[in-house]
Amino acid sequence: MGVRTLGVAMNGVTGRMGYRQHLVRSVLAINEQGGVALSDGGRVVLEPILVGRDAAKLGDIAARHGIGEYTTDLDAALERCDVYFDSQITHARVKSVLKAIDAGKHVYAEKPTAETVAEAVALAAAASAKKVKNGVVQDKLFLPGLLKLKRLVDSGFFGRILSVRGEFGYWVFEGDWQEAQRPSWNYRAQDGGGIVLDMFPHWHYVMENLFGRVRSVYAQAVTHIPERVDERGDRYEATADDAAYGVFEIEGGIIAQINSSWAVRVNRDELVEFQVDGTHGSAVAGLRGCRAQHRALTPKPVWNPDLPATARFRDGWQEVPDNAEFDNGFKVQWERFVRHVVEDAPFPNDFASGARGVQLAELGLRSSAEGRRITVADL
Template sequence: MSVRTISVVMNGVTGRMGYRQHLVRSVLAINEQGGVTLSDGGRVVLRPILVGRSEAKLADLAARHDIADYTTDLDAALEQADVYFDAQVTQARVKSVLKAIEAGKHVYAEKPTAETVQEAVALAEAAKAKGIKNGVVQDKLFLPGLLKLKRLIDGGFFGRILSVRGEFGYWVFEGDWQSAQRPSWNYRAADGGGIILDMFPHWHYVLENLFGQVESVYAKAVTHIPTRVDEQGRTYEATADDAAYGIFELSGGIIAQINSSWAVRVNRDELVEFQVDGTHGSAVAGLRNCRVQSRATTPKPVWNPDLPVTARFRDDWQEVPDNADFDNGFKTQWELFVRHVVEDAPFPYDFASGARGVRLAELGLRSSAEGRRIAVEEL
């Protein structure tokens, strides 16, 4: 069968996510396996063209991974490209993506696609007008734990779903006595930081694809840690939210509650967990694992604060088997997007979907500022 090569401009790969998940674990991993397999048995390999602001950093990455092409000139890179990928900081994304769309390149981008819903919609409209394929990263849909959860939903395990409760987060060190695990711009509003803008687009596509349309949001954004220390050892004011507490009403009467925090210490099995309760059963899904309790095996606790609890409630849950080999979620979505570009395979995770995620973030911030529930209208 034939092997085809397409060129991919990768802008922002000197950052942690762009490098680790998109370059190493997706694009280079795809090439190591021989490319993306198409429906006719042919294969597509990817020629990465690294783009960024620091030529020295790009040269180091290129040498480390034997990549021939790198440049600080986006215009020159686009002239050689079939696809443009953007993993820059959110603030820089819109200008570069619009340039790629104008050049007629298919575009794949990290989320959020923009800082405002107006900009996100403009990207979706520009891509549609130009007739180019477009997609936004929605990696959590491809986590093993959520794939198992989707399998339970499709199999009717829950009966009527009543509620979803999500817990996400971990303690991000302030940067003084231990270095922070996240870059300092995440905590400055002027630089596009904030956990709502970062995480609500994630929660939107998880809720939308697994449970139903989001019809309203009530959120409280908080900056728990008011000062932090940046990469140069300088103390700065944290002006963006580092925690958010949200209630989302979904179609079908489902209520979702999701807490997101970079100021919480983990007392759960995984960094993110979703509990889904239904009339016929419940499940708790994390990054990799998923546990269930059916209606028939639900115990009958009795509230009695005068006696010590002897039951081990977690022992009453059962692990959902893998029943499949789960690949890296970022790599899986890259393969789907390549097939979308090359053979027009379905890809529902487009810029319009990304704009709906940005809209939820924008409404969440507005809800917090105004202290009220806000309906989510159609774009």
């Protein structure tokens, strides 16, 4: 019982995701609510130590939010923390995470955990050898839309699931006549960029947690926009893929088709949508909403190109009710990881799971390069 403090070194908070979702909407929001509630009635408050390369930016963030400690010295931060969190750009992650593991710190990291399967597996092995708690951010699992979809799956609503269709993406401006809304490193392979490495780990844990293990992948990764303009106004060659079109076989014979693109204009209700079709019903889930259609309510369209379509097909779908309060997904997972560290509560989103996500990205790129379907072996 009572309140205890957990020191958290946060590396990468000067980036958009690290700042908005992890620092402000997770760690600071947890403290504002009085900490993480434990099973024994006690609570845990988090004491962030900001880490990064730019002392001025760190100092500005610290002053803005009343945070007492910030440093550009990772070793110094590791001496004073219990948990190390990493949301740096991908190619800088492995070295820092290994240093934290070697220091005996529990580690929580953004995905992908590494750029290669070998590195991701090495991280998982190092964490296991040191017996430190480890976790990877898998925020999409906690989106309201996907939680509703999971509810339908668990209820048996779909009957036998046949297929999954996913559409993700939006137009990222090239940076010339309008400023790009994603950082330029995303489009440089040498800096760990590329939509496959960014998004396939997401799709992996979504498929694995909702439908089952991924058994094969066929992908086509492309760079639609070969030249972009960076934050300084300089033109640069886009060496990383900005779109990927994947077909995945999931255990049980489920086929998933997922398109990911930063070169597509949105004509759907949300930036990401998944349609799941089964023998007894179908559903379409986005970030927040989820609509479903049972087989008893399914209309019987007839193909006739000579007559205009009069049916309003979307009117035949029903909204899945909330039936719960949905908190910020990043914050929810932070709370679960803190409970995992403090009281050994279950946390399945570990580095081994993260390695499987990196594996799918690596095999997706290999599939694209070789033009063939590739089996996903168990790690």
